[in-house]
Amino acid sequence: MVYDNIIAKTTQNKFGNLMELRDYFSDEITCIKHLETMRWNNEPVCPYCNHKKIYKFKDKKTYKCAKCRKRFNVKVRTVFEDTKISLQKWFMAIYFITSHKKGISSLQLSKDIGVTQKTAWFMLHRLRYVSNTKEFN
Template sequence: MNFKSLPQLLDYFKEEKTCIEYYEQIRWDGKPVCPHCGCERTYKTTRGYKCANNECYKKFTVTVGTIFHGSKISLRIWFAAIYLATTHKKGISSVQLALDLGITQKTAWFVLHRIREMLKDKAPQMLGENNMVEVDETYIGGNNKNRHYGKKRSQVDNTLTNSGEVYQPKKMVVGIIERNGKVALKHVPSADLNNIGALISKHVPKGSTIYSDEAPVYSHLKKYYTHDNVKHSLNVYVENGVHTNTIENFWSVLKRGLYGVYHQVSAKHLERYLDEYSARFNTRDLSSQERFEKFLIDSESVLSYKRLTNINKAS
């Protein structure tokens, strides 16, 4: 198998049996392991496998304990959805995916979020060990002049009053990117030292070279890193190799995708969309098949509809 397009992928995965055998090879290397207890002693049944451990003795298939868990959609459709979601540079909407695959929009929305669960970086690597790093923040949301104003509930009688305040604040995203390398993204409530400093400490080893703009929140970096900044307020964007153009270019791709494809993203699910965009960017040098197989290896993560819709419900 060496597919380079969706028709080639669908030609190979014509039957569900082929999909199951392929995924068993990806997940288990051909040797089934019980997802309930981890026992390697299993035997085949008419519909899957059964654990030989007397304390467990449960039936299972290769999809149990993965993003495909409990799904009634065939693996053939799932594989097509994964291919489309990971090869479109700016993503694909649930409406478009539903039309392409012949499923409902609600199902397509759930499928895409399960795929984003798979794309989440399970073992983040340190950035900047052999390269320069840029750090910057951006805001997701429309221009203030185009956004909704004036609706706020009175604490006296719970009626709607005109407040003149922005209805929903913009959502802040911090990004750390290696030049010619990978990116790490995080949705944070505010651009303060606790949020940004913690993210940099998590992803960038001390002693690395970091470039940023002149925002005061980055002034502490000189204590632990080789830090320099570029003066955007003086209309200076590149000076002796110091710039943040790499992360600025990434922001343009992110925003064109969020605004052009998804139109609006809630704070509740923004982190999942960031996982999607960073995963595609970090695997941009892989072929379509290599990327597809890499993501399938990381697919052992169950996301129920209830957990998805209840995450940070207060937000």
């Protein structure tokens, strides 16, 4: 999936302002479902072996591949993988980045979404990387 797709479906093209985005993505499950729809169209595919027979866990966000037996969630092999940052904050960061055409500093982003500057720098770094390569995965 390309990064442009996330921007189109996650940020100001869908939401008139930040408050609308924040209200809509009010909890992590909503954010996860949104990503699942964008990435898989609600038919999960194993990110490790591309197999399509998948078991779903009761927590509604963990899956297990019937072939390679690995567990995964929608964040695996995406820019959002392996971080403790909530998806709401990631989506807000994308919103700010795409709103500031001249770029946004890590200091400003840290204030805007309430994370440390180090975390903001990390997020900008990852988002810039996928933005440059146009690859979401």
